[in-house]
Ligand SMILES: NC(=O)C1=CN([C@@H]2O[C@H](COP(=O)(O)OP(=O)(O)OC[C@H]3O[C@@H](n4cnc5c(N)ncnc54)[C@H](OP(=O)(O)O)[C@@H]3O)[C@@H](O)[C@H]2O)C=CC1
């Protein structure tokens with residue numbers, strides 16, 4: 257643990273999209289279940305000229321709008337609003353930052369968590385401003401949203417600026433996927449069961465696929481997204497974190513150092529996809545007009561309103577060069593405007609070494625494990641099973657699934673928003689589910705090589721109609737290696 261439980265949470269960017277959609281509803285969820293520390297105050301800040309009452313009114317409206325009807329409770333909303341204050345401040349305006357510093361000093365009565373939910377270019381200036389005003393010392397922690405920069409160099413510059421004020425163990429880099437129940441369950445599944453570990457390696461696993469497919473487009477965030485793209489927005493962080501949790505060695509403890517050391521080893525074992533490999537090992541795509549769920553949607557360029565070569569889809573064939581995973585391809589893909597929302601990890605085991613059913617023409621499919629994280633949580637293990645009956649020519653086999661419906665199994669438990677877990681941990685000072693500097697920089701280093709390769713080849717994203725699984729070259733890429741995407 258770093259420090260003591262915080263009694264002040266200061267949210268920079270408190271009027272922004274993330275705050276409205278995720279942060280404030282999560283704080284409400286914690287309030288409703290009595291999980292916020294009794295004395296916690298929450299100070300919102302942004303440039304918008306609101307007074308405390310104006311901010312509270314906007315938060316009340318957000319919660320009414322965002323929280324499901326059955327979960328909205330007037331007393332809890334009122335209790336949450338009572339914790340809230342607001343101070344308008346622009347990062348580059350001395351006077352308003354002084355006023356904010358006064359408000360923080362006044363509200364502070366112990367540890368402070370600063371959540372920087374702004375564009376990343378403000379992270380270092382905000383930390384510097386806090387440091388100059390004596391608000392960055394012991395007992396303070398800072399949460400940074402992803403992506404940290406747009407490449408290795410810019411991420412180093414941001415991390416340098418932040419750590420000049422906050423020591424690394426007081427920097428909590430958010431990857432909201434780590435706050436998801438299903439993602440944390442990956443750790444439980446792998447290390448809370450003895451069953452899987454002996455099979456979890458190249459000897460038994462043929463291929464792994466990690467898919468994060470979204471049906472949405474850029475949703476009014478085109479300005480940000482166009483400077484980012486699928487690789488920086490999703491792959492550099494969320495998909496690589498899923499890859500790390502799937503592939504890492506067992507940590508000795510469930511604590512920040514042990515878990516993050518193991519994730520880092522995976523990132524550092526990723527084989528470089530450089531100029532010579534990008535053509536065969538990666539595909540970038542951009543959606544054109546099409547239909548998702550039967551509804552016609554415009555293409556990316558129409559969503560954006562101008563020309564662009566930003567990728568809205570990326571697929572890669574990655575390798576982890578270590579003993580456990582030598583020779584096992586990890587296929588990663590993510591995209592917007594896919595046919596359905598789906599986040600899943602698929603592990604295909606090796607085929608039986610010899611089929612005793614071959615002479616009767618029975619095909620024995622390899623076993624597979626599917627860990628579905630979104631939109632529902634499910635774990636399936638596919639097996640070959642005898643089809644009941646009295647077949648003359650031997651046995652008939654069918655592929656069936658042991659199918660755990662996690663939502664049904666734990667129907668009595670409320671599914672938490674990612675930021676509920678992450679806020680509680682940050683308030684407590686537990687960094688296990690946050691990303692360390694060396695992880696984010698190792699991820700950028702790997703991703704930068706791919707960008708370099710794309711740039712050197714002069715290739716541009718391949719078009720794919722909205723509502724499809726990406727460009728046909730993504731299918732060709734995996735099929736060249738004798739595999740196919742799970743759909
Ligand atoms: N939205 C999302 O789904 C996700 C976002 N993120 C990350 O979260 C962060 C915030 O994203 P998002 O909420 O979408 O961004 P928005 O653009 O919606 O919000 C930005 C916030 O910063 C404030 N702001 C802008 N300029 C200044 C300034 N000069 N001084 C002080 N405050 C300023 C804005 O308020 P005002 O205009 O009033 O100043 C607003 O509250 C980003 O780093 C993003 O990458 C990460 C995951 C998902």
Ligand SMILES: O=C1O[C@H](COP(=O)(O)O)[C@@H](O)[C@H](O)[C@H]1O
Pocket residue numbers: 470489490630
């Ligand atoms: O970080 C981001 O994640 C969302 C997808 O998150 P999910 O929890 O809905 O899976 C994505 O839409 C957004 O572009 C990205 O910035």
